Amino acid sequence: xxxxxxxxxxxxxxxxxxxxxxxxxxxxxxxxxxxxxxxxxxxxxxxxxxxxxxxxxxxxxxxxxxxxxxxxxxxxxxxxxxxxxxxxxxxxxxxxxxxxxxxxxxxxxxxxxxxxxxxxxxxxxxxxxxxxxxxxxxxxxxxxxxxxxxxxxxxxxxxxxxxxxxxxxxxxxxxxxxxxxxxxxxxxxxxxxxxxxxxxxxxxxxxxxxxxxxxxxxxxxxxxxxxxxxxxxxx
Amino acid sequence: xxxxxxxxxxxxxxxxxxxxxxxxxxxxxxxxxxxxxxxxxxxxxxxxxxxxxxxxxxxxxxxxxxxxxxxxxxxxxxxxxxxxxxxxxxxxxxxxxxxxxxxxxxxxxxxxxxxxxxxxxxxxxxxxxxxxxxxxxxxxxxxxxxxxxxxxxxxxxxxxxxxxxxxxxxxxxxxxxxxxxxxxxxxxxxxxxxxxxxxxxxxxxxxxxxxxxxxxxxxxxxxxxxxxxxxxxxxxxxxxxxxxxxxxxxxxxxxxxxxxxxxxxxxxxxxxxxxxxxxxxxxxxxxxxxxxxxxxxxxxxxxxxxxxxxxxxxxxxxxxxxxxxxxxxxxxxxxxxxxxxxxxxxxxxxxxxxxxxxxxxxxxxxxxxxxxxxxxxxxxxxxxxxxxxxxxxxxxxxxxxxxxxxxxxxxxxx
Ligand SMILES: Nc1ncnc2c1ncn2[C@@H]1O[C@H](COP(=O)(O)OP(=O)(O)OP(=O)(O)O)[C@@H](O)[C@H]1O
Ligand SMILES: [Mg+2]
Numbered sequence: 281x282x283x284x285x286x287x288x289x290x291x292x293x294x295x296x297x298x299x300x301x302x303x304x305x306x307x308x309x310x311x312x313x314x315x316x317x318x319x320x321x322x323x324x325x326x327x328x329x330x331x332x333x334x335x336x337x338x339x340x341x342x343x344x345x346x347x348x349x350x351x352x353x354x355x356x357x358x359x360x361x362x363x364x365x366x367x368x369x370x371x372x373x374x375x376x377x378x379x380x381x382x383x384x385x386x387x388x389x390x391x392x393x394x395x396x397x398x399x400x401x402x403x404x405x406x407x408x409x410x411x412x413x414x415x416x417x418x419x420x421x422x423x424x425x426x427x428x429x430x431x432x433x434x435x436x437x438x439x440x441x442x443x444x445x446x447x448x449x450x451x452x453x454x455x456x457x458x459x460x461x462x463x464x465x466x467x468x469x470x471x472x473x474x475x476x477x478x479x480x481x482x483x484x485x486x487x488x489x490x491x492x493x494x495x496x497x498x499x500x501x502x503x504x505x506x507x508x509x510x511x512x513x514x515x
Numbered sequence: 516x517x518x519x520x521x522x523x524x525x526x527x528x529x530x531x532x533x534x535x536x537x538x539x540x541x542x543x544x545x546x547x548x549x550x551x552x553x554x555x556x557x558x559x560x561x562x563x564x565x566x567x568x569x570x571x572x573x574x575x576x577x578x579x580x581x582x583x584x585x586x587x588x589x590x591x592x593x594x595x596x597x598x599x600x601x602x603x604x605x606x607x608x609x610x611x612x613x614x615x616x617x618x619x620x621x622x623x624x625x626x627x628x629x630x631x632x633x634x635x636x637x638x639x640x641x642x643x644x645x646x647x648x649x650x651x652x653x654x655x656x657x658x659x660x661x662x663x664x665x666x667x668x669x670x671x672x673x674x675x676x677x678x679x680x681x682x683x684x685x686x687x688x689x690x691x692x693x694x695x696x697x698x699x700x701x702x703x704x705x706x707x708x709x710x711x712x713x714x715x716x717x718x719x720x721x722x723x724x725x726x727x728x729x730x731x732x733x734x735x736x737x738x739x740x741x742x743x744x745x746x747x748x749x750x751x752x753x754x755x756x757x758x759x760x761x762x763x764x765x766x767x768x769x770x771x772x773x774x775x776x777x778x779x780x781x782x783x784x785x786x787x788x789x790x791x792x793x794x795x796x797x798x799x800x801x802x803x804x805x806x807x808x809x810x811x812x813x814x815x816x817x818x819x820x821x822x823x824x825x826x827x828x829x830x831x832x833x834x835x836x837x838x839x840x841x842x843x844x845x846x847x848x849x850x851x852x853x854x855x856x857x858x859x860x861x862x863x864x865x866x867x868x869x870x871x872x873x874x875x876x877x878x879x880x881x882x883x884x885x886x887x888x889x890x891x892x893x894x895x896x897x898x899x900x901x902x903x904x905x906x907x908x909x910x911x912x913x914x915x916x917x918x919x920x921x922x923x924x925x926x927x928x929x
Contacts, residue, residue, distance in 0.1 A: 327928055331924045331927075331928075334833070336832070336833060336923055336924055336927075337924055356837060356838060357837040357838070357839070360832065360835050360836060360837035360838075360840075361835060361837070362835075363833065363834065363835040364834060364835020364836075365835070369830075369833045369834065371830075371927055373826075375826055375827075375829070375830040375927075377522075377827050377830070377831075378827075379525045379526065379529040380525060388518065388522075388831075388834065389834045389835060391517075391518045392518055392834065392835055392836060392840075393835070437834075449927070449928075
């Protein structure tokens with residue numbers, strides 16, 4: 281199986297209020313089409329690791345590679361372009377742009393990428409919304425949607441550019457059990473039908489156990505890589 | 516870029532009140548700038564024009580105050596000399612060889628006109644009224660070349676003076692005080708006691724009280740007669756230059772050439788011109804202050820927007836907007852505020868200027884003015900819009916840069 285993401289000895293410190301090692305030599309390989317849950321006690325460094333993997337946090341030691349590209353040491357502009365094309369995000373708080381409609385929110389990353397014409401983008405955005413059962417609400421202002429609906433729009437936005445990987449920090453953390461189930465099904469469909477790779481930080485045991493692979497962290501280390509053997513990284 | 520514009524537009528339109536307030540700040544600043552600068556430069560141009568019409572570019576005359584060394588000090592430059600109770604010498608104001616000098620100056624390529632004149636204090640008598648004033652003996656056609664007298668005639672023609680040896684063209688203020696009209700005869704008396712009756716062949720108005728209320732023109736020979744002087748008696752030579760801004764430079768040269776005092780118009784009207792400079796300083800400093808205030812308003816509003824939009828900025832960055840894209844979104848907003856605000860300001864400024872220019876204004880006896888002079892030079896409208904947009908660009912830059920530097924992790928972590 282191809283890997284989509286690979287890290288080599290990622291280590292990170294926080295210096296405020298005192299020097300503190302939050303990530304300790306993280307080696308992780310994520311394969312294509314994998315639905316991966318990242319779990320661990322509160323404060324063990326899951327979010328911190330996810331933001332390093334997402335390329336938004338560049339202040340670390342070690343190496344990060346996604347889709348065959350070495351991202352460590354690239355400048356911010358290049359990383360922004362990379363995120364736009366290769367990474368989709370789903371957050372705990374849905375973070376839709378409140379002045380825009382659901383459809384416009386989904387379209388923005390594609391317009392930024394500029395690979396398709398406007399009408400093509402609109403068509404694709406409708407398609408994604410339909411996949412998530414949200415096409416009827418496409419023209420509603422995003423602020424007028426319920427929490428679960430907003431999260432589905434956010435997922436549509438996350439997949440509009442057909443990213444190599446979707447990252448989510450507690451994507452169901454703010455949802456009730458019905459909507460959590462719904463989001464889980466969507467993720468499962470994305471991975472199984474569309475071979476989408478997903479990394480989700482979660483506190484929800486049920487959610488984690490239904491996913492394909494559980495990576496457990498403790499105190500800045502990966503303590504259970506979740507069944508898949510780590511191939512040696514050649515550097 | 517298109518996407519940034521559409522996001523910026525949505526931001527602006529989603530809080531119309533804030534946007535409007537920010538724009539009004541700029542509008543007010545630019546509007547006041549235009550109105551003030553139009554009026555002030557209008558006044559400046561008006562006074563400058565007045566001084567131009569009433570004073571020659573270079574005036575050559577015999578300045579008696581110019582001290583002359585005593586003969587003793589010339590012969591014995593090192594000797595100690597004591598003179599008690601020295602009295603001024605009885606001197607004539609005559610400029611010697613004036614007509615030759617005039618010819619010489621006329622041949623100078625930088626000179627466009629030369630008018631030798633002589634003037635004297637006189638009393639004007641009409642019935643029981645007696646007024647103190649000046650009479651200038653001129654070649655009226657030469658004088659017209661220098662001061663465009665023809666356009667300032669309220670009655671009669673300047674050629675009439677040539678035809679009437681005993682004619683006089685009188686300032687309108689003087690005529691009014693004497694209650695004389697075109698065609699009347701007035702009696703003039705010199706301080707030396709010589710009296711002559713002259714016929715009013717024309718009335719002029721320069722627009723400045725100090726001229727219109729005291730001066731009249733007669734032929735050179737007439738004035739020479741009442742002063743009982745010979746036909747070579749000339750007291751002043753007025754020179755008009757092709758480029759009036761050369762005056763300051765040429766005056767010393769002419770002074771050396773003629774041996775008499777040569778004064779340029781800038782020196783002669785220093786007080787008027789200082790007024791212009793002060794008005795300009797005032798205009799620009801008031802407008803600048805208004806714009807700085809508007810700039811702070813924009814700075815504030817943009818800062819607030821960015822504060823409220825931190826989450827949006829973080830998510831945009833997560834989705835792949837680079838720092839410069841975020842900066843662009845907010846710079847576009849401030850520039851749109853600046854541009855639209857400035858345009859509205861130009862419109863308001865123009866309307867204000869138009870209203871000011873229509874308001875009746877009585878210049879009194881001193882200057883002939885019925886409306887305030889307003890300058891509608893498009894140059895100031897251009898400066899206004901550049902000024903307005905530049906201010907908002909500066910005011911918008913700092914918050915925009917702050918937004919571009921925002922660390923998305925801090926916010927997304929929740
Ligand atoms: N900006 C920061 N400066 C200093 N320390 C930080 C900062 N952010 C996080 N930490 C610390 O780093 C550690 C890991 O934080 P992180 O947010 O990654 O935990 P987490 O595993 O996501 O926890 P949770 O499950 O509660 O979200 C915590 O001890 C936290 O206090
Ligand atoms: Mg966390």
